[in-house]
Amino acid sequence: MMIIIMTVFSFLICFFLCLPPSFMHSSFAAFVMAKDSGGHPSGGKTSSAESFCYTKYRYIFGVFSLWNPLKLVISCLILLNLFKITISTKEPDTEGNALLDLMLALNDSNGQTNWDPYLVSPCFSxxxxxxxxxxxxxxxxxxxxxxxxxxxxxxxxxxxxxxxxxxxxxxxxxxxxxxxxxxxxxxxxxxxxxxxxxxxxxxxxxxxxSTSMSRLKVIATSASCGAFIFLILMAVLAYRYHQFHKEKNDIFVDVAGEDDRKFSLGQIRRFSWRELQLATDNFSENNIIGQGGFGKVYKGMLSDNMKVAVKRLADYYSPGGEAAFQREVQLISVAVHKNLLRLIGFCTTSSERILVYPYMQNLSVAYRLRELKPGEKGLDWPTRKNIAFGAAHGLEYLHEHCNPKIIHRDLKAANILLDDNFEPVLGDFGLAKHVDTKFTHVTTQVRGTMGHIAPEYISTGKSSEKTDVFGYGITLLELVTGQRAIDLSRLEEEEEVLLLDHIKKLLRENRLDDIVDGNLKTCDRKEVETIVQVALLCTNSSPEGRPKMTEVVKMLQGIGLAEKWAKWEQLEDAMNQDLSLMSRQYIWAEDSCTDQEAIQLSKAR
Incomplete structure (x- = not known):
């Protein structure tokens, strides 16, 4: 009889646990739907008691929604216990019969035992x-x-x-x-x-x-196990409940005591520190694909198999590091263009500031020009021309279509990335600056790469869109020649270390063919000449003499280039004549000094 009762009871519990929440709470469903939509089932106002019941119901329903994963576990435990009890009716019977045979042989005439052969098991009573x-x-x-x-x-x-x-x-x-x-x-x-x-x-x-003590131990052990299981279940429920509310109430800053930072982030995603740890193999040194003034860049793989580039800012503790983070997130979130690197998301902790970008499969222009591994594809001339146009459009967008204007300040071949289709995108906006449209932006610290920095930026610290134009011109020369902006190896053959001076020297000697990268099998000579001319116009020593990026885009198409190039040649010829005259005057003055010294030495003593 006991087995039947326990079996029925266990199956009733299992049936209750398997019921869906919608069935268990069907009597409240209409009330909740009406409440969520601002109405009431009865059409009247909600009383304070009803409001209290509604609040309690929503809380209980939230807990039951977290209970579903545990239903199967509890059901299995109950069925397992029932199975053990069922088995016990067979095995202990053998032992019970043995005890009964023992008692018959011992002649229990005094009735010292209450061993009833009709009880289920000797273990119970x-x-x-x-x-x-x-x-x-x-x-x-x-x-x-x-x-x-x-x-x-x-x-x-x-x-x-x-x-x-x-x-x-x-x-x-x-x-x-x-x-x-x-x-x-x-x-x-x-x-x-x-x-x-x-x-x-x-x-x-x-x-x-002691029989009583032994049974007491069994009861205590069973109670302890039950309490332990109950605590585990409550801990799981509490954890799930905490996680549920944490996800709902998640905010930008996840460290107590930090200043709030309010950004217009658009569709940018916020990553957890753990996500990026897993994506980069705990920021393994083997995954480093780049390193700059603001930190290292790691290759990573998200849980959805998306490849990303994770930029970990290294100088967060310095004022520049915090400003760099705010600047980069704000700027990239509003600067959207097909030739600008898109920011996927970011991560913040009490000591870390991290930016996440899409991974560029073909890396950078600098890599494709000078760092190729055997068997990898280089850049042909049509691709280089497309890179020149794409970079110009991206820079034009920053200068002319963003308000306030954005200055890149470190434009170079290494900061132009290539996507799967070799389309160029400008990267590394950690060095970008806001520029008020009414004033020239003045910085207290020069940032950039030697060979790409405009002369006035080095001497005065003033940066404007014209400093970016200078860097773009040097980048065009890198595309044509495949060489670095500064190359000390040229000292073995000539005095020019800077790529710009080297190109001007070759032009004066009418050696245009020597300018072109030797790795290019074929190229359009006219297009090469156009890009070289635009590059030299962009690298004018005077910022006022450099074109705007809107003009650069037109000149790349041949619009207005001839007139500007003619003026540049006139100025360059005049400058070369002045330099030649100064050089001759220097030599004459040096000789006259020598003669004067000889005359003085020949005087009578």
């Missing part, structure tokens, strides 16, 4: 018997006044650990299997241990097993 895992573990018949023989059926108690038959008037031979019991006591009996019934028996060690 038989006195003097203790069980563990549904098997008889201890049998204590000490001083109960038994007389008779010891039944061999006692050897069927395979899990017996403690046996105490002491102080009973028993006769017969002790089965040898009982000596394998861990603790036994046969003192005060007439049981024989050997072949002969007259052979004395080793008494063993006296044992006193």
């Amino acid at each position: 038989w006195n003097h018997v203790n069980c563990r895992d549904e098997h008889v573990e201890s049998l204590n018949l000490n001083s109960l006044g038994f007389s008779g023989t010891l039944s061999p059926a006692i050897t069927k108690l395979k899990f017996l650990v403690t046996l105490d038959l002491s102080s009973n008037n028993l006769t017969g031979r002790i089965p040898k299997e009982l000596f394998s019991v861990a603790m036994f006591n046969f003192t005060g009996t007439h049981l024989a241990c050997g072949v002969s019934l007259e052979e004395p028996c080793i008494p063993g060690s006296p044992l006193r097993v």
Whole structure:
């Protein structure tokens, strides 16, 4: 009967756990829907009691929504326990029969035991018997006044650990299997241990097993296990509830005590520190693909298999580092153009500022020009021409279509990245600056790469869009020649270390073919000449003499280039004549000084 009751009870619990929340709360569904939409099921106003019930219901429903993953676990535990109880009705029956045979042989005339053969198992209610895992573990018949023989059926108690038959008037031979019991006591009996019934028996060690204490331990252990399981379930629910509200109330700054930073971020995603750790293999040195003044750039793979470039700002603790983060996030979030690097997201902690960009499969223009590995594809002339146009359009957007204007300040081949289709995108806006449209932007610190920095920027610290134009001109020369802006190896053959001076020298000598990169198999000479002319116009020593990027875009198409190039040649010729005259004057003055010294030495003494 007990088995039937427990079976029905267990299946009822399992059925309840398997019910969907919508079924369990169907009586409240209409109320909740009406409440969420601002109405009321009855069409009237909500009372304070109803409001209280509604609030409580929503909280309970939220907890039940987190309970679903645990239903299967609880159901399995209940069914497993039921299975164990069912099994116990078979195994303990064998042990129960053995105990009954033992009792018949012991002649329990005094009724010291209440062993009822109709009970399910001796483990539930038989006195003097203790069980563990549904098997008889201890049998204590000490001083109960038994007389008779010891039944061999006692050897069927395979899990017996403690046996105490002491102080009973028993006769017969002790089965040898009982000596394998861990603790036994046969003192005060007439049981024989050997072949002969007259052979004395080793008494063993006296044992006193408290049945009530043993059962108390079982109850305490069971209660502890139940409490432990309950605490685990509550901890899981509390954790899920905390995570649920944390995700809903997530804000930009995740470190207490930091100043709030409000940005117009558009569709930029906020990453967790753990996500980026996993994406970059814990920021492994093997994943570094670049390094600049503001930190290292790591190649990473997000959980959705998207490749990213993770820029970890190195100088967050300095004022420049914090400003760099705010500047870069704000600028890139509003500067959207096909030739500008798109910011995917960012990450903030108490000590880290990280920016996440899409990974450019073809790396940078500088890599494709000078750092190719064997077997990798270089840049042909149509691709180089397309890069020149794309970079010009991106820079024009920053200067003319952003308000306030944005100055890149470090435009070079290494900062022009190439996507899967070799389309150029301008990267590294960590060095960008806002420029008020009414004033020239003055900086207190020169940033950029030597060979690309405009002369006036070095001497005065003033930066404007014209400093970017200068850097763009040097980048065009890199595209045509494949060489670096500064190359000390040229000192072996000439005095010009700067690429700009080297190109001007070759033009004066009418050696245009020597300007073109030797890795280019074919190129359009006219297009090369156009790009070189635009580059030299952009690198005018005077910022006022440089074109705007809107003009540069037109000149690349041949619009207005001839007129500006003619003026540039006139100015360059005049400058070369002045330099030549100054050089001759310097030589004459040097010679005259020598002659004067000779005359003075020839005077009479």
